[in-house]
Amino acid sequence: MSITKERIAAKIAEELDIQVEVARSHLEALLNVMKEALAANQDVLISGFGKFVVRQKTPRMGRNPKTGVLIDLGYRRVVTFKLSGILRKIMLAKEEKIIETTNLKEEKENDSS
Secondary structure (H helix, E strand, C coil): CCCCHHHHHHHHHHHHCCCHHHHHHHHHHHHHHHHHHHHCCCCEEECCCEEEEEEEECCEEEECCCCCCEEEECCEEEEEEEECHHHHHHHHHHHHHHHHHHHHHHHHHHHHC
């Protein structure tokens, strides 16, 4: 399930004890700064979170899946995201907790059988 800008703004408002409209305004300002940087070919690094990296894809031949016609796909820019080490550790810890919980449930089910 994805989290929306509206839910992020509501969470910021709750955490900072401010109005949702103010939080939404600050969130929009942050996103605009990030968009402008990425559009200007600049990477965006947020310590403890990750790095948005602008990459240039080389030209290649593609195929229209519907018609099968070959298409020349020229240079294009894409944005990729690289997790920070801190966020990676948090995600792995949560994943291990989920796996551990699942294993415990399975053990309980097997014991009751």
